[in-house]
Every structure is written in structure tokens, then in C-alpha cells.
Amino acid sequence: MSTSNKPRIGITLGDCAGIGPEIVGLALNSNRITLGAEC
Structure with a gap:
């Protein structure tokens, strides 16, 4: 389980x-989305 903020x-x-x-x-595929949010 992830404990990401x-x-x-x-x-x-x-x-x-x-x-x-x-x-x-x-x-x-955008780094902005994947680095800024858990998706």
C-alpha cells in the first residue's frame, strides 16, 4: 500500500x-501530471 502525500x-x-x-x-505521458499526483 502506498503512503503518498x-x-x-x-x-x-x-x-x-x-x-x-x-x-x-x-x-x-506528461511529467507534470505523474510527478505531481498519484494516478
């Missing part, structure tokens, strides 16, 4: 046929 975030895809999956992929 980072906030936990959740991201929804929205419409799978839209731009949502691409945006989520870019966000998860």
Missing part, C-alpha cells in the same frame, strides 16, 4: 470516438 486524480475519457483518449494519453 500526492493527491490522487481520476481522468474520464468521455466519448471514446472523440479526442478524449488522445488527451488522456498525453496527460499520463
Whole structure:
């Protein structure tokens, strides 16, 4: 079990046929997101 002090975030895809999956992929590949939050 993790005892991280980072906030936990959740991201929804929205419409799978839209731009949502691409945006989520870019966000998860960003160091800003992964270093600043538990995801």
C-alpha cells in the first residue's frame, strides 16, 4: 500500500470516438501530471 502525500486524480475519457483518449494519453505521458499526483 502506498503512503503518498500526492493527491490522487481520476481522468474520464468521455466519448471514446472523440479526442478524449488522445488527451488522456498525453496527460499520463506528461511529467507534470505523474510527478505531481498519484494516478
